[in-house]
Amino acid sequence: DPKIIQKPKYLVAVTGSEKILICEQYLGHNAMYWYRQSAKKPLEFMFSYSYQKLMDNQTASSRFQPQSSKKNHLDLQITALKPDDSATYFCASSQEPISYEQYFGPGTRLTVL
Amino acid sequence: TQTVSQSDAHVTVFEGDSVELRCNYSYGGSIYLSWYIQHHGRGLQFLLKYYSGNPVVQGVNGFEAEFSKSDSSFHLRKASVHWSDSAVYFCAVSDRGSALGRLHFGAGTQLIVIP
Numbered sequence: 001d002p003k004i005i006q007k008p009k010y011l012v013a014v015t016g017s018e019k020i021l022i023c024e025q026y027l028g029h030n031a032m033y034w035y036r037q038s039a040k041k042p043l044e045f046m047f048s049y050s051y052q053k054l055m056d057n058q059t060a061s062s063r064f065q066p067q068s069s070k071k072n073h074l075d076l077q078i079t080a081l082k083p084d085d086s087a088t089y090f091c092a093s094s095q096e097p098i099s100y101e102q103y104f105g106p107g108t109r110l111t112v113l
Numbered sequence: 114t115q116t117v118s119q120s121d122a123h124v125t126v127f128e129g130d131s132v133e134l135r136c137n138y139s140y141g142g143s144i145y146l147s148w149y150i151q152h153h154g155r156g157l158q159f160l161l162k163y164y165s166g167n168p169v170v171q172g173v174n175g176f177e178a179e180f181s182k183s184d185s186s187f188h189l190r191k192a193s194v195h196w197s198d199s200a201v202y203f204c205a206v207s208d209r210g211s212a213l214g215r216l217h218f219g220a221g222t223q224l225i226v227i228p
Binding site: 004031033035042043044045048050055056058090092094100101102103104105106107 | 145147149155156157158159162203205207213214215216217218219220221
């Protein structure tokens, strides 16, 4: 059974639209993260949450907003989409933030036209 | 600023060969080093970690890595590769003094194992 679920697996959007990427983890972890992987850049850290509170934000743009409605959920809302946002977005989790052994979801591949 | 360098974008070996995937980092403080594997179209999987003690650490599936402070390196090795080891391998570094959970990844090395 998948321990970290990301939905959808593939997502196509038009420039200027808004999308929400879903992430749920069933590992009982207290920390969750978002990373982005694109063709132009290596895997980049975006956000970290611990006990549903934002710990770290390395995303320059406010168009990216994480949302944690439950302890095991960390969704990512992206507004005013641009073609440069095209990437695979990975959700990850760990028992605690200082536990750098992170478990990754399968990713959501976003294409912005 | 933390940087992670994986000098080889691709490494090709035959099944049964040994392999070493190189990772060098630049960071002045106390760090946590790890390796992850990514099979095509999938998320990353943790392989092994180092933060103190014996500089040679063992991971899953026969992988091991050796930390060298003098060389600022954390190279990954396997004595005998299998075709299923074909994947992209990422080295990552983290600040042990931080509780922010941020992993800095290298660009990755694609390992191709020829059966």
